[in-house]
Amino acid sequence: MNKLFTLFITIFCSLLSFANADEPMSVPGRLGHSGIATAKFGKNRLYFYMTPEKHDMAKGFMQDIIENMLHGIDVAELDFPVVEVTPICTINKEPIDYDKDNQPIYTDTKGMMVFESHAQKVKQMIESLWGVTFHGLSKETSLIVNFDANKFHQDQFITQYQFLKNHPHPIPEYILVQDLTLVDFEMAKGTFSGTILQDEDTEDRFIFPLFDSQVACTVYTEPAIYLGPDKAPEYPGAMTLPPHSPMACVDRLGDLTPGSAKGKRVSISIRGLVTKKEMEEFASRSQQLDVDYPEIRLNSDNKIERHYSHGILFKELDANSIDKSPMTSVLRLPDVQNMELYETSAQDSAHLIEYIKSMFAITENDVKVLHLIKKDGGFSNFICEQGALNIAPDAKVVVLNRSKLPQDYKHFPIAEDFTLQGKPWIQLYPFSPNMAMKVSGAKLKDLAAVSAEEIIFRDARKDIESIDPNVMNEKIVIQLDLYVFQ
Numbered sequence: 001m002n003k004l005f006t007l008f009i010t011i012f013c014s015l016l017s018f019a020n021a022d023e024p025m026s027v028p029g030r031l032g033h034s035g036i037a038t039a040k041f042g043k044n045r046l047y048f049y050m051t052p053e054k055h056d057m058a059k060g061f062m063q064d065i066i067e068n069m070l071h072g073i074d075v076a077e078l079d080f081p082v083v084e085v086t087p088i089c090t091i092n093k094e095p096i097d098y099d100k101d102n103q104p105i106y107t108d109t110k111g112m113m114v115f116e117s118h119a120q121k122v123k124q125m126i127e128s129l130w131g132v133t134f135h136g137l138s139k140e141t142s143l144i145v146n147f148d149a150n151k152f153h154q155d156q157f158i159t160q161y162q163f164l165k166n167h168p169h170p171i172p173e174y175i176l177v178q179d180l181t182l183v184d185f186e187m188a189k190g191t192f193s194g195t196i197l198q199d200e201d202t203e204d205r206f207i208f209p210l211f212d213s214q215v216a217c218t219v220y221t222e223p224a225i226y227l228g229p230d231k232a233p234e235y236p237g238a239m240t241l242p243p244h245s246p247m248a249c250v251d252r253l254g255d256l257t258p259g260s261a262k263g264k265r266v267s268i269s270i271r272g273l274v275t276k277k278e279m280e281e282f283a284s285r286s287q288q289l290d291v292d293y294p295e296i297r298l299n300s301d302n303k304i305e306r307h308y309s310h311g312i313l314f315k316e317l318d319a320n321s322i323d324k325s326p327m328t329s330v331l332r333l334p335d336v337q338n339m340e341l342y343e344t345s346a347q348d349s350a351h352l353i354e355y356i357k358s359m360f361a362i363t364e365n366d367v368k369v370l371h372l373i374k375k376d377g378g379f380s381n382f383i384c385e386q387g388a389l390n391i392a393p394d395a396k397v398v399v400l401n402r403s404k405l406p407q408d409y410k411h412f413p414i415a416e417d418f419t420l421q422g423k424p425w426i427q428l429y430p431f432s433p434n435m436a437m438k439v440s441g442a443k444l445k446d447l448a449a450v451s452a453e454e455i456i457f458r459d460a461r462k463d464i465e466s467i468d469p470n471v472m473n474e475k476i477v478i479q480l481d482l483y484v485f486q
Helices: 002-016 052-068 109-130 158-165 276-285 346-360 460-465
Strands: 037-041 044-048 070-075 083-088 135-144 174-185 191-198 205-211 215-223 244-251 264-275 295-298 304-307 313-316 330-336 339-344 367-374 396-401 414-417 426-429 435-440 447-449 478-485
Touching (some): 052 109, 052 174, 052 264, 109 135, 109 174, 109 264, 158 174, 158 264, 174 191, 174 276, 205 215, 244 264, 264 276, 339 346, 346 396, 346 435, 346 478
Antiparallel strands (some): 037 044, 070 083, 083 135, 135 264, 174 215, 191 244, 205 426, 295 304, 304 313, 330 339, 339 367, 367 478, 396 435, 396 478, 414 426, 414 447
């Protein structure tokens, strides 16, 4: 009976946990949320909206792709190492011609009409819904499959800059706009996909997720680059929009994995130009969402601190502070959310514990030392509602990152799912091994250990500059050490 009760509690915790399969409230950018929400991410403003009309349009477009188009492998512009499966505008199996490199050219009237018709419908809907005028229209559609296109890149607005180059003077101030709709296309149950964006100033990452059986829309905006009142805006090449990556389907929960065949999703991108004045007026009419960016400062020891308003604090460690002495006793505890859990004696870490107490002004002497090891995909909660780690809400918890990653790759071992709070993103916290994180026991229940999926840990700049798209990361293991003072 006790075993059955324990099993029931474990399953119940998983269903209530991080990346819950049924979102508890309407989230902007998905069907069921009325209105348009906006938030600023670094230099870019993003908008989130979804109407029944937009939802049906995306589903109808998907049906046209399935019934009327071939699919072929394509590469990103400017030789970026991004491989995507792109629908070709044709219902004919044979090419109509060959280019100078002897590559087949597929096109016909019906195939072009499918793309053009959908782009024009989106344009008309945006103009009606937003009260703006869309100029310099272009479109792009990609099918994101398992670990294809999992590279950070920066979108191109070649068509829009060509439009501005040929624009008569005076040229209005335009904002580059990209309406990006993601559609579930055979995603496995219990997975999610989306787009990962890295803020270039704070290095925080944000996943704008697409959960299975959904359609989601995110609109990216950025000012065109003007060099003077009498000059056309300059095409910036690769430096348009911050580094971001299309994300292949990954598991939502570490203990409820659907296996290796995770399915695929479609990206439908419509790009254009809107005047700066119209976008500013539109922004003022949209629901404003706050992004919890850290206040980054140097302390009296000239070490970095990252203060988040909701109670998470990161501090840089002294290079000589980590105690590397061997553990005299290691107790294996039952797994938590599919993470291996160990407890060691506080005496083995006495020097480090004193250093941590001094660093964070902790006065409690009762300390428990836990070690979490995560090897699988998905996200794993530290605590479910029943307190699987037995950490009191008023406890002070200091976390050290002992994970091993390839050199120069970023560390994001901890995340918070803000979709559970009605915001359309999951925030990944930059947390390298030279930092310590302090959080309350109450706040810890909102956090999860991030999966070891390769895409989440990639270095954005390294991806963009990479010349070999086939190089994969070595296998990584996430290890987090928790010092619980209560």
